[in-house]
Amino acid sequence: MRREIPFSKLSGAGNDFIIMDNRDRSITLEASAIRALCTRRTGIGADGLILIEPSETASFSMLYHNADGLPGTMCGNGGRCAVWFARSIGVQPDAGGCFRFEANGDPYQAWVSGPETVRLRMREPRGIRDEIDLGGQYCAFIDTGSPHAVIRTEGLDAVDVVGEGRAIRHRTDIFPGGTNVNFIEVTATDSIDLRTFERGVEDETLACGTGAVAAALLSRRLGMTSADSIRVRVKSGDMLNVTFSEDMREVYLTGPAVIVYTGVVKAG
Numbered sequence: 001m002r003r004e005i006p007f008s009k010l011s012g013a014g015n016d017f018i019i020m021d022n023r024d025r026s027i028t029l030e031a032s033a034i035r036a037l038c039t040r041r042t043g044i045g046a047d048g049l050i051l052i053e054p055s056e057t058a059s060f061s062m063l064y065h066n067a068d069g070l071p072g073t074m075c076g077n078g079g080r081c082a083v084w085f086a087r088s089i090g091v092q093p094d095a096g097g098c099f100r101f102e103a104n105g106d107p108y109q110a111w112v113s114g115p116e117t118v119r120l121r122m123r124e125p126r127g128i129r130d131e132i133d134l135g136g137q138y139c140a141f142i143d144t145g146s147p148h149a150v151i152r153t154e155g156l157d158a159v160d161v162v163g164e165g166r167a168i169r170h171r172t173d174i175f176p177g178g179t180n181v182n183f184i185e186v187t188a189t190d191s192i193d194l195r196t197f198e199r200g201v202e203d204e205t206l207a208c209g210t211g212a213v214a215a216a217l218l219s220r221r222l223g224m225t226s227a228d229s230i231r232v233r234v235k236s237g238d239m240l241n242v243t244f245s246e247d248m249r250e251v252y253l254t255g256p257a258v259i260v261y262t263g264v265v266k267a268g
């Protein structure tokens with residue numbers, strides 16, 4: 001039954017999310033309803049929809065859906081926005097200022113590190129592949145909570161992110177579950193520019209958190225950058241920061257998380 005559901009719309013460096021408090025588990029949304037809410041012009045419009053749910057092991061559980069209405073894998077910007085939203089509805093950090101939540105069965109920790117700024121400790125990366133032949137073009141791959149192919153370019157503005165990204169996203173012969181596709185341009189030994197084609201949104205988004213982490217880690221691993229703290233400028237023009245230990249097991253993503261507006265929507 002359709003009912004009035006309060007929500008907030010958040011932007012994590014331009015990656016935007018509808019977030020709802022479902023700690024009482026009263027909200028049930030079919031994939032088609034989530035897709036309609038995320039559709040721009042006819043819905044609220046967002047790259048994804050997040051439900052904040054109860055958790056037995058942490059302060060809350062983040063249930064993330066892509067704009068296509070289906071549950072997604074980890075969303076880094078969504079995680080940062082979920083923490084900022086949770087704080088706005090009264091969720092308290094521990095004595096050390098740490099917010100603990102779970103997502104996709106993994107534990108996450110986050111801290112408010114500045115005004116409208118959240119720092120998130122990411123899961124250990126997996127599945128690294130340094131060089132994959134796409135047929136005339138090469139990419140690297142890493143799973144930072146979500147699967148990401150990373151391609152180095154020169155002249156990032158001119159790249160056909162949607163056309164090329166979509167083709168690589170569907171190379172299920174190489175990436176069985178599909179993949180997000182990131183195009184990077186190295187701008188300094190500690191900075192890169194990034195544009196991402198997102199699986200589940202099926203379009204270029206203005207930012208991607210797990211993609212920024214993937215791009216930063218692989219740029220360092222493959223010798224394109226040489227710092228352990230990388231500035232990643234995303235399509236919106238915002239900066240994400242990715243900091244990591246030498247063995248890349250400890251990885252942090254930091255960037256803006258802003259409540260753009262709050263409202264009430266009829267859905268269900």
Ligand SMILES: N[C@H](CCC[C@H](N)C(=O)O)C(=O)O
Binds near residue numbers: 071073076179
């Ligand atoms: N935008 C997200 C990634 C969502 C992952 C999703 N596109 C998928 O592959 O399921 C982020 O900030 O990390």
